Every structure is written in C-alpha cells, then in structure tokens.
Amino acid sequence: MSFKPEMDRSAKKTGSNIVLALDLPPDQPQRLLSKSIETLKMVHPFICAVKLNRQLVLPLGLSNGVQQIVRWIHDQGLPVLMDCKVNDVGYTNRTIAEYYYRAGFDAVTANPFVGWDEGLQPVFEVAKQMHRGVVLLVYMSHKGAEEGYGQVIHEPKTGRRIPQYVVFAQKALSWNADGAVVGATYPEKIREVHTILKNHVPIYSPGVGAQGGSIQSAINAGARYLIVGRSITLAENPAETAKLVRDTAKQFLGE
Numbered sequence: 001m002s003f004k005p006e007m008d009r010s011a012k013k014t015g016s017n018i019v020l021a022l023d024l025p026p027d028q029p030q031r032l033l034s035k036s037i038e039t040l041k042m043v044h045p046f047i048c049a050v051k052l053n054r055q056l057v058l059p060l061g062l063s064n065g066v067q068q069i070v071r072w073i074h075d076q077g078l079p080v081l082m083d084c085k086v087n088d089v090g091y092t093n094r095t096i097a098e099y100y101y102r103a104g105f106d107a108v109t110a111n112p113f114v115g116w117d118e119g120l121q122p123v124f125e126v127a128k129q130m131h132r133g134v135v136l137l138v139y140m141s142h143k144g145a146e147e148g149y150g151q152v153i154h155e156p157k158t159g160r161r162i163p164q165y166v167v168f169a170q171k172a173l174s175w176n177a178d179g180a181v182v183g184a185t186y187p188e189k190i191r192e193v194h195t196i197l198k199n200h201v202p203i204y205s206p207g208v209g210a211q212g213g214s215i216q217s218a219i220n221a222g223a224r225y226l227i228v229g230r231s232i233t234l235a236e237n238p239a240e241t242a243k244l245v246r247d248t249a250k251q252f253l254g255e
Contacts, residue, residue: 003107003133004178004202006079007225011048016246017219017253019049019081019204021229022056022069032056033065037072039238044076046242051081051227052105062103070104079106085137086110086123094122097134101126107133107178112168113148116175124175133178138193139165141183141207165189169196179204179225184213187221194222208245215245219252 001009011017020043024035036056050073052066060066073080082105086093093114100108107127110120120134127134139149149165165182172180173196180197182190184205194203202224207213209231218226228245235241 002131002178003079003127006106006133007049007179007202010077010079011225013077014045014048015250016046016048017225017249018047018242018246019051019225019227020047020232020242021051021053021083021206021227023053023229023233024056025234026055026059029059029061029065032059033068036069039233040069040072040076042239043232043242044073044078046239046246047078048225049079049081051083051229053083057082057084062099067103074104080104081107081109081133081135083109086120087114089114090118090120090122093120094126097123097126097132098130101130101132105132107135109135109137109181111137112171116171120175127178134175135179135181135204136168136172136175136177138168138172138180139182139186139189141185141205141211141213145183145186165193166196169193172201173197177201181206181227182223183207183211184215184218184223184226185211187214187217190218190221190223215248216252219249 057066070080082100086096097108110123124134151164152161153164155162179202181204182193184207204225204227205218205223206227208226208228232238232242
C-alpha cells in the first residue's frame with residue numbers, strides 16, 4: 001500500500017489526525033533512543049503517524065538507532081514520515097530518498113524549489129517503485145517563511161505575477177504528491193492552498209501549539225493532518241496532552 005492510502009487507513013483506525021513530530025532536546029544518543037521509545041509508548045494510541053527529523057538521525061544514525069525507532073512505530077501499525085526536506089540535484093535526491101525508504105520510512109518531505117527535471121523527478125520515480133510517498137513543502141510554519149514561500153514571482157509560462165506557494169501547490173497537484181505541508185500558523189494560506197488541492201492532495205499542518213498555530217483554524221481552513229511536536233513531547237504528561245489534542249481536533253473534523 002502506498003503512503004496516501006496508508007495514512008487514510010491509519011487515521012480511520014486510530015480515530016486521530018495527529019502526526020507526532022518526535023522532536024526531543026539534544027542529548028546523548030542512548031538517552032535519546034530511550035526517551036524516543038518511552039514517549040512513543042505513552043502517546044501512540046492517540047496519533048495516526050510519526051514524523052522524524054534530522055535531530056534524531058544525526059545523533060542516532062540511520063542504520064542503528066533510527067531503524068529501531070522506525071521498527072517500533074511500524075509494530076504499532078503506524079506510518080513514519082522522514083522530514084528530510086530533500087533539496088538537491090536529482091542524482092543526490094534519489095540517493096537520499098532511497099536510503100530513507102530502505103531504512104523503513106514510508107515517505108519523505110521534499111522542497112519544490114529545486115524543480116522537476118533533474119530535481120525531484122527521480123524522488124517521485126523511486127517512491128513509486130518502492131510504494132512510498134513524497135510530501136511537498138508548500139508553506140512552512142516559521143516566521144521567515146514569507147521570505148521564500150511567500151515571495152511573489154514572475155511565472156514564465158503565463159507572464160503572471162503569482163505567490164511562490166501557489167505555484168508550489170499547483171506542482172503538488174500536477175506531480176501527484178502524497179501531501180502538502182502548509183503551516184498551521186498561516187490558516188489563510190491553508191485555505192488558499194486547499195482551494196487548489198481540494199481533496200486530491202491532503203494538507204499536513206505543522207506549528208500547532210509551540211509555534212502558536214490553532215487546531216480549529218487549521219482544520220477549518222482545510223488541513224487534513226496536524227503535525228504536533230513539542231507541545232506533546234515536552235509536556236509533563238505527553239499521553240494526556242496527545243489525547244487532548246486528538247480529541248480537540250476530532251471536534252472540528254466532525255468525527
């Protein structure tokens with residue numbers, strides 16, 4: 001099963017649209033590994049997937065500690081997304097994706113800034129071959145996102161001036177991406193992107209909680225999945241917090 005239907009299956013099975021961003025403070029590798037598994041044991045009943053970033057891959061290693069985490073997550077029946085933001089030339093991009101897919105990741109994030117030809121085309125090709133996913137960055141959640149994703153560009157084919165994130169949303173649709181990242185901190189951007197993607201490409205929204213994003217605003221604007229990290233991982237009671245976030249989101253999903 002490829003990534004998009006696998007996410008849909010997991011969300012229905014768990015009754016959750018929460019993707020846990022397993023973002024932990026820097027620590028010694030063994031403690032990071034133990035803390036990661038400990039956190040997952042507490043919160044996995046309340047989430048539909050897990051997202052890892054390079055702050056775990058760098059200290060733990062892709063072929064050692066990270067694979068242990070990925071296997072544990074898969075044992076719970078949950079998909080795993082690698083937030084590597086693929087952003088290089090095609091040959092390198094393909095190699096990066098292959099390493100993560102072979103390590104067990106079900107999808108990777110990628111930056112459409114590098115384009116299709118000799119850019120992200122090889123990533124989509126290997127994803128299709130391995131039945132994995134590619135989630136495109138359309139508008140990130142941090143304050144500086146406007147400088148890149150929000151800039152107005154000249155579109156060569158039409159001659160129009162158009163926001164960069166609109167072009168990226170159009171690419172997510174035409175490239176048949178498995179998802180599009182739009183920050184929960186920008187619900188107006190979620191709404192605009194959703195009018196382009198409709199239900200063809202689900203929107204993943206990071207930035208709820210620690211960055212100030214609102215669950216209600218993100219979902220009402222069209223977000224399908226909420227990516228939540230520090231609000232849960234750094235909470236005094238991660239399980240209780242994860243359950244609260246899940247239950248709050250369900251109110252606005254109408255489930």
